Amino acid sequence: MKRRFYRRVRRRVPALKKAEGQGQRQAQAQSNGLIIVNDDLFDKFNPSMLRLGDIKTPCQEKEAIAAVFDLSGFTNFCNQADAYLAIPSFLNSFYEWFFSSIVYGLTDDDGEDTRFWAELPMLVKFLGDGLLVVWNAHSMNDEQICRLAAIIYNICGAYQEDFYPQIKMEINKPPDVLRCGMARGKVFSIGNGSDYIGHCINTASRLSSLSPLTFCFPRRGFPIQEYLSPQYTQLFVSKYISIRGVGDDEPIWVAKEEFNKLTAKQRMQYRSVENGIAKVVAV
Numbered sequence: 001m002k003r004r005f006y007r008r009v010r011r012r013v014p015a016l017k018k019a020e021g022q023g024q025r026q027a028q029a030q031s032n033g034l035i036i037v038n039d040d041l042f043d044k045f046n047p048s049m050l051r052l053g054d055i056k057t058p059c060q061e062k063e064a065i066a067a068v069f070d071l072s073g074f075t076n077f078c079n080q081a082d083a084y085l086a087i088p089s090f091l092n093s094f095y096e097w098f099f100s101s102i103v104y105g106l107t108d109d110d111g112e113d114t115r116f117w118a119e120l121p122m123l124v125k126f127l128g129d130g131l132l133v134v135w136n137a138h139s140m141n142d143e144q145i146c147r148l149a150a151i152i153y154n155i156c157g158a159y160q161e162d163f164y165p166q167i168k169m170e171i172n173k174p175p176d177v178l179r180c181g182m183a184r185g186k187v188f189s190i191g192n193g194s195d196y197i198g199h200c201i202n203t204a205s206r207l208s209s210l211s212p213l214t215f216c217f218p219r220r221g222f223p224i225q226e227y228l229s230p231q232y233t234q235l236f237v238s239k240y241i242s243i244r245g246v247g248d249d250e251p252i253w254v255a256k257e258e259f260n261k262l263t264a265k266q267r268m269q270y271r272s273v274e275n276g277i278a279k280v281v282a283v
Contacts, residue, residue: 053191064122064187065135065145066201067152068208069098072177074129080173090171097163098131098155105151118144123196130208134187134196146227149182149217153235153255156180156215179214181207184221199246206243212266213258219251240271 035041047055071077071094078087108117123134137145159178167174185200207216225233236253243250249271259270 052194055191057189057192059188059190060193062187062189062196063137063185064196064198064200065137065140065148065182065184066187066198066204067133067135067180067182068127068130068201068204069133070127070130070179070181070208071175072179072211073173073175077173077175086171086174090167090174093167093170094163101155101158102133102151105155118148122193125195132201132204134201137184142223143227145184146222146224149222149224149253150228150232152180152182153215153232160214177212177214179208179211181205181210182215182217183207184218203243203246206246207252210241212262213254215258216252216254219253222253224253241269 077083077090080086102121106116106118106120107114118140119136121133122136123132125132125134135148140148156178160176163178164174164176168176181204183200183203185198185203187196187198187200189196203218207218210216219238224236235256237256237259238251239254239259240249240251242248254270259267262270
């Protein structure tokens with residue numbers, strides 16, 4: 001077994017007696033690939049790099065809607081030749097389109113005035129291959145929350161139908177699918193609102209990775225049959241599924257058209273509502 005030796009450094013380096021000796025020491029350290037440790041380095045490398053503000057600030061609990069958007073195939077896209085040229089161009093186009101789509105979906109135009117029917121998100125966070133978007137749901141009613149689900153469903157569909165056909169003419173092999181998982185629940189502020197954590201964010205993240213589905217969300221907290229028009233309610237079907245870290249029999253809404261295209265093997269992880277109820281009764 002090889003022994004590993006770790007070099008310990010102290011916060012303060014004692015000053016050399018002569019400036020000439022100090023210069024020689026720095027020159028020697030640079031030639032060995034070492035960095036002289038000083039207070040400036042410690043001052044720069046600290047929790048402020050996280051840009052969370054005052055982390056000691058007490059958390060504030062808020063009712064929220066969390067949506068995690070995932071660009072399927074983004075890793076392969078980044079592995080192509082000269083990816084450093086393609087990545088900035090794609091991200092710039094995608095995020096311009098995405099934010100415009102959110103604004104468009106949250107506004108109503110009655111011919112005279114354009115008004116927001118719901119607030120803009122209180123947090124949008126870059127995830128590398130996607131985005132975390134969080135809304136403050138305190139002032140939203142069930143009808144607005146269900147309408148928001150319909151808006152996000154439209155955005156995922158518009159990516160494949162509108163954005164992708166255009167961007168693939170400009171950029172080589174861009175991600176071809178935008179997936180989204182959505183959930184409702186409580187979140188807790190970090191650094192007075194610089195970031196948020198909460199169970200609903202974890203649930204949304206898990207639901208965003210239920211490949212090959214592009215959009216799904218829990219039945220809990222989204223009574224779409226009561227508050228959405230028939231043109232939308234007929235698009236979704238309810239299923240039970242096991243979600244890691246959430247539960248073994250979680251009822252969710254999935255797009256009916258997408259579900260019908262799944263193979264028999266892919267459908268095995270989903271259970272019908274009737275089978276789920278039967279299982280509960282048997283227990």
